[in-house]
Amino acid sequence: MAKTVRLKDIAEKIGVSTVTVSKALSGQKGMSDELREKIHALANEMGYIPSISRKVDIFSKSYTIGLLISEDNMTEYSSYYTKMHQKVSQIAMEMGCFTMLEVVSEQSEKKKNFPRIVADKKVDGIIVIGRLSGEYLRSIRDNFSIPMIYLDFCNHTGDEDAVVADSFHGAYLLTNHLFDMGHTSIAFVGTIMAEGNITDRYLGYVKSLLEHSHPVRKDWVIPDRDLSTGEMDYNRFFKLPEEMPSAFFCNCDVSASMLIKRLNEKGYKVPDDISVAGYDNYIFPGLCDIKLTTFEVDTYEMGRNAIYSLIRKIGGERYRQGVMILEGHMVLGDSVKNLNA
Numbered sequence: 001m002a003k004t005v006r007l008k009d010i011a012e013k014i015g016v017s018t019v020t021v022s023k024a025l026s027g028q029k030g031m032s033d034e035l036r037e038k039i040h041a042l043a044n045e046m047g048y049i050p051s052i053s054r055k056v057d058i059f060s061k062s063y064t065i066g067l068l069i070s071e072d073n074m075t076e077y078s079s080y081y082t083k084m085h086q087k088v089s090q091i092a093m094e095m096g097c098f099t100m101l102e103v104v105s106e107q108s109e110k111k112k113n114f115p116r117i118v119a120d121k122k123v124d125g126i127i128v129i130g131r132l133s134g135e136y137l138r139s140i141r142d143n144f145s146i147p148m149i150y151l152d153f154c155n156h157t158g159d160e161d162a163v164v165a166d167s168f169h170g171a172y173l174l175t176n177h178l179f180d181m182g183h184t185s186i187a188f189v190g191t192i193m194a195e196g197n198i199t200d201r202y203l204g205y206v207k208s209l210l211e212h213s214h215p216v217r218k219d220w221v222i223p224d225r226d227l228s229t230g231e232m233d234y235n236r237f238f239k240l241p242e243e244m245p246s247a248f249f250c251n252c253d254v255s256a257s258m259l260i261k262r263l264n265e266k267g268y269k270v271p272d273d274i275s276v277a278g279y280d281n282y283i284f285p286g287l288c289d290i291k292l293t294t295f296e297v298d299t300y301e302m303g304r305n306a307i308y309s310l311i312r313k314i315g316g317e318r319y320r321q322g323v324m325i326l327e328g329h330m331v332l333g334d335s336v337k338n339l340n341a
Helices: 007-014 018-026 033-046 051-055 079-094 106-111 134-143 167-180 196-211 253-265 299-314
Strands: 064-070 098-104 125-129 148-151 162-165 186-189 247-250 275-277 294-296 323-326 329-331
Touching (some): 007 033, 018 033, 033 079, 033 299, 064 079, 079 098, 079 125, 125 299, 134 148, 148 299, 162 167, 167 186, 167 196, 167 275, 167 329, 186 196, 186 253, 247 253, 253 275
Parallel strands (some): 064 125, 125 148, 148 162, 186 247
Antiparallel strands (some): 294 329
């Protein structure tokens, strides 16, 4: 009979404490993404089975998981969702499952054309990566009895299961960091209401401003994309205000890279003249020459929790229902100047 793999066995082999292994496997914070992934990989290699799975072996069956992504989220600069898709596929494979990707076009979404992988019953469950319209998702739920998890968004309908990052708190912490670095005039870059994450990050920025007794200036809220389509357009957006702040907080790293390009065109140097902070800690290679100060979203843990919950949902087992909110952490780069020095 095969020996049961314990947390202690994994800890001794990798050279960390049992507590660290337990935190990594249960999705708690307190370590780097690299160490977390290393622990997960070793646990899978050694055949570690969580105690709850020993009682109900739902992971012994291989499922086919459908991944739905909006066409808008698979554009040239949407590197964040490319990364998310890769992580989810990797984690599903580690759990013995297969994934099938279907990109949903704007036309299919408007006409409510059902995804082929769902209509043809090719998948056991669905993970929706990035926002699709509530009406479109509701039409899928109403016509197909298929388990579904939303990843990186939620529609706040009260009857959905989702895994999201705490964008509000992350933006709040990052704006606080700018204040700690001596910046008192901070602008926000992002089209409010274009996406839920952008709005949440704006509200976190606003909370930090209010706590530091600074009013929100409308001329320091800089749009970065079309409100209806979500399309970024460098020529239409990223317009600098007449009165410049000392720092810009951008809703994502792609926006930060485009803003830096605009600043350079106008003769400003980052961070010597103007500081810039981003969000996500993921950017398409070659878009930015400077290492950004940003806030990293834990895409691995988000993907792992989404897959884990969906497998339990497919298997008819208890799982964490509702919206699961995961924290990230700050990543210090070279794009923010310390004005206190």
